[in-house]
Amino acid sequence: MQTLFRRFTLAAAALSLLPALSAQAMAESRSVVDAHGRTVAIADTARIVSIGGAVTEILDALGMADNIVAVDTTSTYPAAMTDKPDVGYMRALAAEGILALSPTLIVAIEGAGPPDVLDVLEAASVPFVNIPDTPTADGIVAKIRAVADAVGAEEKGEELAAAVAADLEAVTAATASIDERASVAFVLAMRGGAPLVAGRETSADAMLAMAGTDNAFAAFTGFKPATPEAVVAAAPDAVVTMQSGEHADGLEHVRADPAFATTPAVKNDRLFAYDGTYLLGFGPRTAHAIRDLAADLYPGLDLPALPPRAWVEPR
Numbered sequence: 067m068q069t070l071f072r073r074f075t076l077a078a079a080a081l082s083l084l085p086a087l088s089a090q091a092m093a094e095s096r097s098v099v100d101a102h103g104r105t106v107a108i109a110d111t112a113r114i115v116s117i118g119g120a121v122t123e124i125l126d127a128l129g130m131a132d133n134i135v136a137v138d139t140t141s142t143y144p145a146a147m148t149d150k151p152d153v154g155y156m157r158a159l160a161a162e163g164i165l166a167l168s169p170t171l172i173v174a175i176e177g178a179g180p181p182d183v184l185d186v187l188e189a190a191s192v193p194f195v196n197i198p199d200t201p202t203a204d205g206i207v208a209k210i211r212a213v214a215d216a217v218g219a220e221e222k223g224e225e226l227a228a229a230v231a232a233d234l235e236a237v238t239a240a241t242a243s244i245d246e247r248a249s250v251a252f253v254l255a256m257r258g259g260a261p262l263v264a265g266r267e268t269s270a271d272a273m274l275a276m277a278g279t280d281n282a283f284a285a286f287t288g289f290k291p292a293t294p295e296a297v298v299a300a301a302p303d304a305v306v307t308m309q310s311g312e313h314a315d316g317l318e319h320v321r322a323d324p325a326f327a328t329t330p331a332v333k334n335d336r337l338f339a340y341d342g343t344y345l346l347g348f349g350p351r352t353a354h355a356i357r358d359l360a361a362d363l364y365p366g367l368d369l370p371a372l373p374p375r376a377w378v379e380p381r
Contacts, residue, residue, distance in 0.1 A: 098215045101176045101198040108193045110170035111217045117156050118175025120349030121197055122147055124213040125173070127350050127377035128222050136167050138178075140343055143351075144379075161186040173216050175199050201272035201348045203234040210350065226350060229375065233353035236370045241278030241360050248363050250274050251282040251302035251331065256319035260291040261326070269346040274306070277359040278367075294325035304363055305331040309339035338362050350377050 095109040113135045116122040122141035125134060131144075136151040138159070153164050156178045164172065169192055176199040178184065187194045195216045198208055207227045214223020252270035254262045264270035265286025274281050282302035283292065292300070305326065307316035317337050320326050331337060344355050357369055 096218065098195060098212075100194075100216075101196040101212070102188075104188065104196070106193050106195050106216075108171060108195070108216060108218075113168060113170045114217070115153060115164055115167060115169040115172045116141060117153065117159065117173065117178050118197065118199075118347075119143065119343035120199070120209060120347040121173050121175050121213055123343075123347070123349040123351065123377065124210050124226070125217065127226050128214055128217065128219045130217055130219065133217070135169060136164070140347075142341075142343055159183045159187075161190070165190060165192065171195070171216070173197060173213060199348070201269040201346075203231065203238065203276075206234065206348050206350070206352055207231050209348070226377075230350050230353065233372050233375070234356075236372065237353050237357045237360070238276055240367065240369050241276065241356065244278040244364065244367065248279045248303040249282045249301070250279040250304045250306055250363065251297075251300060253305055253307045253316060253320055254289055256316065256323065257291065259323070260293070261297065261320070261323065262289050263292045264289055269348060270306075272348075273345060273356070273359065276356050277363065279304075279363060297323070297325035298328050301329050302331045303334075304336035304338065305329075306338050306340070306345075306359065308342040308345070336363075350375075354378050 095107060097105050097107050099105050111133055114125065114130065114133045115136045116125055116134050117138045119140040119142065122134065122137050123143055125131065126144055131146070134150060136153050137147050138153055138156040140156055141147045151167065153159060156175065158180065159178060161183050164187065172187060172192055172194045174194065175197050197212045198205065200208065207230065210227040210230060211223050214220055252264040252274060254264060263283045263286065264281065265283050265288055266281070267287055268289060271281050282300040305320050307320060309316070317339050320337060321332055326332050340355070340359070344351060345359070354372060357372060360367060361369055
């Protein structure tokens with residue numbers, strides 16, 4: 067009898083430890099409507115696969131880093147995320163590799179793919195939530211709320227959204243006051259010697275506008291290769307490119323390009339490189355990215371000092 071009582075006592079003690087588990091992981095089953103208009107039922111957030119650098123940053127800012135069991139290659143911040151298993155590039159995913167990790171939830175930025183893999187993941191038994199990705203201040207706030215809703219962290223999500231919105235409002239108010247706007251080219255890559263530049267309807271175009279500049283290649287739509295004649299005609303005052311991954315040596319390629327060599331940007335050494343996810347991720351660090359870009363492009367501009375944020379490491 068004493069043995070039976072002892073077993074019962076031990077079992078009760080073990081059960082008492084359950085509340086120590088993540089509150090989000092133990093949340094009641096709920097449903098969210100994702101960016102594709104799908105109603106997704108979510109019961110468990112203990113094992114999350116995060117796809118998209120901004121999604122991963124938001125999850126981390128919400129205190130969910132320990133729940134993330136894998137990320138995609140764009141999830142490089144915070145640095146600890148690079149120690150997680152890698153499911154590949156967000157637009158070249160493999161369903162088998164993701165499902166083999168036994169996730170309880172997959173959270174992916176809109177635009178992840180390819181489409182056939184997305185179809186498989188959406189049809190799987192694991193909840194799959196598409197997160198909206200609009201490169202605007204309102205779009206960032208909506209992104210934060212969507213991620214927070216997916217993991218049952220609505221209160222923290224509202225706090226994060228409010229702080230990020232305040233930072234964005236402060237910095238864009240300053241850049242909106244710029245009278246003489248610089249003409250800036252964003253070069254994504256130099257492919258076979260031809261620069262791949264950002265035109266309208268791109269995240270880079272949105273970032274350039276928020277930083278108070280004019281896109282030197284606004285006549286283009288999307289990311290397009292620019293001919294030497296187009297580069298010379300655009301004559302950008304500055305060039306912005308990425309310093310991460312396969313684009314790490316972008317500035318040297320721009321300097322060596324004969325067409326760009328004729329532009330004020332190269333002649334005046336107005337060339338700037340940033341981490342791609344920081345600049346174009348449109349996540350919780352975007353206000354700081356806008357401020358950094360504007361400070362480089364307009365050294366004399368009076369920009370607000372943004373308050374320290376737990377989710378932003380000093381540049």
